[in-house]
Amino acid sequence: MKLLVLLVFQEYLIVPVTVLKFVGYHPKTEEINFSKEAIFERDNNYCQYWHYDEYNHKFLYKCTPSERTLDHVLPKSQGGKNSFKNCVCSCRHCNINIKKGRTPEEAGLKLIRKPFVPKRNKKDYVRHKFAYNENKLSHRFYAKHILKAEKVS
Ligand SMILES: [Zn+2]
Numbered sequence: 001m002k003l004l005v006l007l008v009f010q011e012y013l014i015v016p017v018t019v020l021k022f023v024g025y026h027p028k029t030e031e032i033n034f035s036k037e038a039i040f041e042r043d044n045n046y047c048q049y050w051h052y053d054e055y056n057h058k059f060l061y062k063c064t065p066s067e068r069t070l071d072h073v074l075p076k077s078q079g080g081k082n083s084f085k086n087c088v089c090s091c092r093h094c095n096i097n098i099k100k101g102r103t104p105e106e107a108g109l110k111l112i113r114k115p116f117v118p119k120r121n122k123k124d125y126v127r128h129k130f131a132y133n134e135n136k137l138s139h140r141f142y143a144k145h146i147l148k149a150e151k152v153s
Contacts, residue, residue, distance in 0.1 A: 048088035
């Protein structure tokens, strides 16, 4: 359903032009409350420290439920807080045998990514208008698969 805007040039030439404005929707997000389970879910049970094989190639290690622990990146003893930005899922081996209440730098461990506050989509959306550009793949995709009904002239 593409709306065409017709422009008249020199009295006889009529050129179809693509839509100037679309209405788009972005899902509203909200922050998730801090909990141990939310950390494990954010990190998908992967130990957040790189593991190395016998050839010194790094790999991700997925913890079994009994192996996973909540690790404070900056240890509580050094003022580290119970927060999403300071807590990660860590396997028992990295946390208890290697890190032992030290910072990753002190223990020679490397985080696979910076811890962040996870968000979830609310069932609500933010409505916005934007100019349609046919040259942009993202706009074409959006128009074809997401925007089915609403168009603005
Ligand atoms: Zn580990």
